[in-house]
Amino acid sequence: MSNVFEGLKVIDAANYVAGPAAAVLLADFGADVVKLEPPGSGDLYRNVPRMPNLPKSEHNWAWTMAARTKRGLALDLKHPDGQTVLHRMIAKADVFITNQSPKARERLGCSHEMLTAINPRLIYASLTGYGETGPEAERPGFDATAYWARSGLADAVRPDPNGPPAMVNMAMGDQPAAVALYAAIVTGLLQRERTGKGQWVTTSLLANGVWANAVMVQAALCGAEIPYRQPRHKANNALTCFYLCSDRRWLSLLIMQEQRDWPRFVQALGQPRLAQDSRFSELSQRHANAAELVTELDAVFVQRTAAEWQRRFEAEGLAVGVVARTEDAVSDEQMRIANALVPAPDVPFTGLTVDSPFQVASMRKVAPRAAPGLGEHSDAVLLDYGLTAADVAALRRSGVVS
The missing domain is CATH 3.30.1540 (formyl-coa transferase, domain 3)
Structure with a gap:
């Protein structure tokens, strides 16, 4: 059977982790995902492995997980011509993913109202830190703040009530939030199949953090006293x-x-x-x-x-x-048998990558491909979306595309 999303056109205009990771899930099942980045700097997530206290490697492990199997387009949405290009692409797209704040979407020409006016069948998927509305709608949020700290999880898992809260591991909130955004997109696609109309689907790091801590939060909502773990x-x-144990495990x-x-x-x-x-x-x-x-x-x-x-x-x-250490995954046979880890020839050392966390028995996922370089496929993408070679050349000369 062909991949369920074969022919589905997805524009991933999000940055960092959760939004792009949702697009990876779509790519795993056959969608043509275009990773849209600003020329010059690109998605700042490319630089994360250079930060202190994170794993050091010759390979950009963070970018592998966030952008594998996508095509890369470097397009300046701060420039009016860049917004015009995006709007031409939206006319042919099925899904648009963003994690910009509501005001930033207006400035970049990619608000829900703007894009669905061009393509009423579009699935517009937005991810925020704290929700689309209310006094914190514009507040920037990361998994360490909006997901881990605000939800009560950081406090709940501390091993000593008098000790400091536990720090979230890299992207530990973003990855499950990506699954929620993927679920919202798929639900929107099903509704579009039934009605012919596009949908605006949303989720937030805050909502996903509270969902992860839902059992204890519900206890609090029912008036229960929440005990701290004792040493x-x-x-x-x-x-x-x-x-x-004797082996220090x-x-x-x-x-x-x-x-x-x-x-x-x-x-x-x-x-x-x-x-x-x-x-x-x-x-x-x-x-x-x-x-x-x-x-x-x-x-x-x-x-x-x-x-x-x-x-x-x-x-x-x-x-x-x-209690496993992260590096134990390299030699964990069951993870390979269960397809939690799958072959990825472009990834050095083990030739493996972490697969999306579910399988469909009748479908074989797309083999993971290398994450794109900045603007690696700009020309091919724009030609596929209906621009001419002359259009692309002009955009390159102006710096709108790189």
């Missing part, structure tokens, strides 16, 4: 905790049906004495003495490697997991 040595439940323990699984847990642990210990023999006592049980288990877990413990617990049908 692990003061845990309220020793069987939902982390334990350091941590094991994540999550025994949800504790009343049923305590005997199997003790068996896997090889510590029958704990079953007889009056401090731990009953559920209520284990919870009352959880801190003491953590101390006992610390002394046991440090005797074996994390992988050994994982095998022992899984043999008893108990859910545990080794």
Whole structure:
């Protein structure tokens, strides 16, 4: 079967992560995605790997994830002629993606009203930090601020109520927000199929952060008191905790049906004495003495490697997991088998990239291609969208296209 979005024309005029990542998902399923960037500087996300405290590599890993399988067009939307070119392209486009603020869209000639007046069938997809309306509509937002901090997630996952909040990892909020924007675009396309009319679809980093923290936020909405996690040595439940093993790796323990699984847990642990210990023999006592049980288990877990413990617990049908380090993904066979990592010949070292997070059984995704250089496909894109060679040459001379 052909790719579901084959022939779909997408203009990705967003920058940084979430909007462009949504366009990557469309490209994975066959869409022709044009990455639109300003001449000269390009998308500033190209420069992210140069920032301190981020992975260093000869390959631009950030740009690979944000722009793979796209064609590159360098077009100056601050120039009236650039806006004219965009409007000519919009007449043939199916989807337009932006993460500019509402006022910036007006200045750049790409507001919803402007573009849908040209093409009423257009799916106009906008992503903001804090929403399209209200006093914070123009406020710039990143995943560290709008998604991670504002939603309560940074506060909720701190391991010590008196310690500092946890810092978000690179793009950890942007990537799931991209899936939400993709879902909105696909929903808009379905509605267009039914009605013949284009749709304006939106999402925000704020909405996605609150969605990620939805269970706890709903508890607060229902008047619940939200407890802080206590330091692990003061845990309220020793069987939902982390334990350091002999190889200095941590094991994540999550025994949800504790009343049923305590005997199997003790068996896997090889510590029958704990079953007889009056401090731990009953559920209520284990919870009352959880801190003491953590101390006992610390002394046991440090005797074996994390992988050994994982095998022992899984043999008893108990859910545990080794806390992976990011670099463990390079050799994770299951990630390849499950198509979480897929071949990408243009990516050096492993020749792999991270795939979009879902599969459709009857479809084979497009093989990932290299992310484009700045304006790499400018001429070809503009010719495909109906401009003439003379038009393109004139735009190049004026610096509107590069």
